[in-house]
Amino acid sequence: MKPKICIQLSFYTSLFLLLFSHAASQLNDHEQAILLNLKQHWKNPQPLNHWTPSNTSHCSWPEITCSTGGSVTELYLINKDISGTVPPFICDLNNLIALDLSYNYMTSNEFPRALYSCSNLQYLNLSQNYFAGTLPDDIHRMAQLRELNLGANSFSGNIPASIGQLTELRILQLFACPFNGSFPPEIGNLSNLERLELAYISGITTTLPLEFTKLKKLKYLWVAGSNLVVEIPDKIEEMAALEHLDLSRNNLSGNIPSGLFMPKNLSIVYLYKNKLGGEIPWAIEALNIAVLDLSENNLTGSIPDDFGRLTKLSGLALFCNQLSGKIPDSIGRLPGLINLKLFSNNFSGTLSPDFGRYSMLEEFQVASNKLTGQLPEYLGDNRRLTGVVAFDNNLSGELPKSLGSCNNLKILNVKNNRFSGSVPSGVWTLLNLSNLLLSNNSFTGELPERLSLNLSRLEMSCNMFSGKIPAGVSSWKNLVHLDVGNNLLNGTIPLELTALSHLSTLLLDQNRFSGSLPSNIISWKSLNMLNLSRNAISGQIPEGFCYLPRLTDLDLSENQLFGEIPPKLGLLKLSSLNLSSNLLTGRIPSEFENGAYASSFLNNPRLCANKPSLNIAECNSKTQNSSKTSSKLLAWIIGVPAAFLGLLASFHVIRIYRKRKQVSDLAWKLTSFQRLNFTKFDILSGLTENNVIGCGGSGKVYCVSINNPSRDCVAVKRIWSNKKLEHKLEKEFLAEVKILSSIRHSNIVKLLCCISSDNSKLLVYEYLENRSLDLWLNRKSRATTVSGSVHNDVLDWPKRLKIAVGAAQGLSYMHHDCSPPIVHRDLKSSNILLDSEFNAKIADFGLAKILMKEGESATMSDVVGSYGYIAPEYAHTIRVNEKIDVYSFGVILLELTTGRKASEGDEHTSLAEWAWRHFQEGNSIVDALDEEVKENTQHKNEMCCVFKLGIICTGTLPSTRPSMKEVLKILLRCNQPSGYGEKYSDYNASPLLKNSMCERVLENNDATLASMV
Template structure:
């Protein structure tokens, strides 16, 4: 025994030492694998901290998860890595997790190298650039519990062998170009808890009845996957189901009674399908938290047993054909937060106890046939944010308690039969942003002070009276006041500093317009027509550079029209039916203002025009001052003779000098369209009075072509030797591109006129100017009668503009013989005609590519801050995706109303929008309050999301313009198809 013990001790020592060496060698081997990965991926900046040290240091790296000093997990989410998945990654023999979400990994097929990772349980390849089909032998990854392949380019049919991965608990196959239908074998995944199949736009599948076998499934997401047919009755067999989203598909037929059978079901989204029939009872799903069956073809009434859903927080049934009375029991639901029933045929009164027992936040019941009064308890619990009840037949006074509801942000109750005074506290409600009361029978007066946050007040077509308060400046943030067709009297306030839009037409206002109007500089729309305003038009109106719409018609104004008024260049002007005298400013002597001066007998014009309806001033002067003209003519003739002699001498000298230096000033006109003007008409119109804009490359003039009265826009390239070479290239680029393409959404280049020292581009003139003027200067388009409500850039117009611009860019990228990249897409380069059709302009920086999708490298970055794609700023490499990024910024401008460089003090709009979502804030909070309507929320949110998608950091994650156009057309089609022009809205939980 004494000899055996030492031998045993020595043996144990050697075994321990051997195990230590083996362990140390294993750790060194693992670290070597990691360093090889880093080198294979080009030593990315995000992995610069991977520095070899002691053998176990890699377990402290944040991308690495270890167990017992051995690597079990690799996670590179959002690391901006570009590369492939090498086979040697499976030399990490204990690897259970491989996560490369949102990078630039690529491969022409599924990375089969991972088959050798025998312990792999979690695989996330989402948001990368993998191609090809899911292999038929993917079942070899038999240990997988989670598989996420979303946001790649996997195509073809989804392999049925996925149904053999029986350990799967989570399967995400979202947003890939799959074709065919969903394999019924997915129903064999008996342990599956989460299934995502949404946004697979190339598929046209039915919902497999075999999915009913997924007894453990809690989450089913199949939004926008072109589902057809009926919802199978087996859906009720998913007894664990909690969240069901089948929205934005083409489902038909009735909603099966079995849908609400699962006891754990809390959320049902079926909006935007083609479902019909009546809503089935829901008593078997008492745990329901949210029901969204909106945007279908459902009929009948809301079942009474909906009042038994005590856990219900949100009910959205909008945009159906539902009718009947809204059950009173819904008003007693204790957890109800959002009730959205607009755009149906409901009648009768609203549930009288709405808001009494719950923290009600949003009541959206517009566009129905509701009668009676608004429930008095809406804000009993102090959480009410929005009341949207317009286009009904509601009557009586507003509930008094609304005057004490400090949480209110928006009240939209126009087009009803309300009467009486507005509760005094409502005018000054703490958080109120929008108050829309038009087309009712309200009475009372405007208060001296309004809610500090109120930005829009609409009260047209009521019976309000009294004077407009002189202290409008106390209204702080109010930018829009529409008070047409009321009984207001007194004078126009001198101080209008917060307002951009003021409509006071069809009232009883009198007195003269104030001459001290420095506080009016924010105005861009002013309508005071059909009042009793007298006196002269103040000259100071001409200094309001932002004023683009002015209507002073049908008043008692007299005297001359100030010449300074011609500086405004308004899109709409109406001074008709007054007592004005003298000649009109020369800037208005064209067809655009043909009806602006009617019924002013003492007005005249200095030019003759077929489309102009005024007497000729020169003919009147000739009749009354014939002798004076003869004397003046003799003097003028003498002066002309002297000047002519001087001019001839000067011309001879100049011509001699130019010939001496070999200069030739002959103008050359090259036309690209049929023209109705000559080069001399264009050249004579390049005067200071016709200047409408200037930029980095030149000046733009608006020139009237006689005798037709048509207008053209003329771009004159700057004459600057330092910039000569740069602008020469831009000039040639614009001529080359615009002369070779024809598209309704690309500005028409009519001709170019040039000589050795000057270059002119002549375009079709677009009367509504550029998109940025409408979005960011709050301009408004032409209106032709004070009886017509003001034209605003509402959401349908904005979406129409987005579609038009996308059509132009899609044509440039995909349909030209050589793809064209614009490089300077921005809202100021999208021009609008009278019908708000968009045309893309300014091709001075455009570049033709050798091949679609193939990048080119530029010597310098060009573009405008806020619109420049990040990879272009860093690498100067261009392809179509830099235009997609810029267009995405425009979509964010259209939806939020913000400028491209208006995120906050440190970020652009695109960065601000992304952070808004990352912070978990609702999209609806980011939308432009000026156009945010319940009936448009769905489109606005979808376009906002599309803007985020287009402004992705990685160009490969951005959609093509063809795909962008497809999404926008779908949004636009949904608006056109809605009854009463009410668009779609998406349901949001609080």
């Protein structure tokens, strides 16, 4: 019997295996067909090209995870260029547990309710897409969900209360969506919730519901930038599991609850940029706190002594409050302290001598307080310091010698104190030092022969430095700003100083310099401001000053200069000139004969002017006496009738002019596109040379003040000819009027009206106070470093990114929202105008083309545009599309990140060509960034990302360039607030930046870039 039984068992086993194999094969074929249908439904995105019919299992595809039985359980389609909708048949994958479609281009006007049929779905991520509409009230039907991420979409309306019925949820992420209303208190019913992200929800103004304190398992709470008002709930200490709390960038007021620091596991607390007042709670039981940021509030009182118990504290930011008292010495002994930012308070007393002794301190910022005593002796002992910012205090003594060994140090700012003695010798040559600010102290010693190669800003004014400028000054190659005014320096100004071609500001005033000025100064091509006043400099003003293209401020007063003022000096666009109190002679250049220079030439007795209005003598003012009385009589006899005849002629001319003017005024026709508060006569009367603010290829641009109560200004572009308008200018005029009169967008300059006559056309626009972008990018001027950031006349990175986003919004509107689409064709930085808040507006549409049919390119008869911005295909095709604007915009992104002009790559290439080669050769992107803004490390990643985006936009093949909608999406992600990452470069709590599309460009597009080269 036994052999027979064994044979039977073997037979049934084989039969079962055969049936199982057949079933598995059928399942494999069925699910593979579903996946291939998905690919086809999404129009075969290139990243899914490996999804092809085959005998091998689809479980080997990297986006798929299968169960042991070969059934699809997880589908991860992150960043796969998928567009379209979520089809219902996706739920035919019956065992699907996880679905991730994040970072794609999926669109829908509603939440994809088809997913309700995925009955086993536990993980759903639709973030970073274009889903819109409201969330359905029956979303609780997805009852099995443990993780739901809908962040960074366009969902609007109220967050439904039914979301509180998804009781299995561990993670809920709804950040960066334009919801309105308020946060539903029913979220407090999610008893299993561990992570809740409701940050940057633009349409909400609400309180933090008290019911949220019932979330006993919640570890991570992120509600930054969502217009929270009123107070932090008192019962927040009941959230016993809380580890990460971020309520920053809101409008919270009142006091910080006394129990805030009670949860034992609390490690990250961000409450910066609120309106919190009162004192910091004294009872601190959360001894695991690693990062605490309460900056930019209205806090008063002192720092609690309990802070000395926070042995794991690595970052403490309390800046911009009203805190006072002594900084506890115990903070200096914290072993984990890395970043300390206490500036802009009222702290007094001395600093703990132990700062830097027990921890790897990197940032030490205590500026703008009332501190006394010395900087801690051990401050730089661990050689990890990157920044010491202690200006505006009453600190004294010598700088710690340990600073001379801190090669990571990038900024040392101790100006406006009472320091004395010499600067530690090692400080001058620290490898990474970029900003050294020592002004308004009592430092002594001489200038060094060598400086750090990275040093771009050196301020030493109002000290007691002595000696000569060393010959080694020629090695200070990268200096942009040098200020050694009001010291005891002497000798001549050496020729070697003229080798510093990057200098933007040079201040040598109030010293003891003598001798003549160097004649060969033409290499100061970047110089914007020069002050040599109050010295003993003699000789003549060098002709070379006339050839410094960027010079706007020149002060040579109170010296011993003699000779004539070089006539060509008047060709410079000087906003400030002071040559007073010298020994100058002769006639001043005619360009300076106006009231703006009324005090520029005082106390030069032998100077004269053609006009008597500059407080100096009038040239040729002495009358010549006649030797004969008869000559006077003859002149009188002839002169009186001539004068009478001249008077009659004048009346006749005036009469004719008035008649002609009346006829001329009647010949002007005004066509308005907006409601106007001025007349055509207001505009015509303002077209004077004094009001000219620019010149273009088609005519001049005027700033005209309107005589209304608010004294508004408008910009007027005049297209003019002595004869009838040339055909080309007429075409440009009509093109601009046609386009700007038909579109409305906040990032496109507003055309108010046009005024035309037979031989002149006027376009009247809104006036934008900050003029054009190119003037800002190409202007190296004075800047003030406050808390480590450079601003004022130098555009900082946040402003540059804001400008890029604004311009991209305008272009995206033209390309994607206008019907038919509009191609600008001459996009460049001079055609991007800036208002008082640095909002960007696209201008100058004289070359624009309207695409006659959507999806069809327009033809053109000639190549137009500006060198450096012209797409490669533009020179050899008669068809244009939106991708030529994308190329030009990419060049602008490269300008914003590098600080170079579009035509300035190197000797033989444009900026776009240079940037491509720089990247292709494997060079560091950081080396290509603008020196004036990249030193702020918190923005380097964003700058690198935008630089790469600029390279992608300037791809040789139009098909490789993204659309402006895609470009805008990347820039918006780069522009999202980045949580604590803005303050501490070693920690970034915000998934918006860490996982953003911008970051993906930075990390994942190397292969794409390589394929485009």
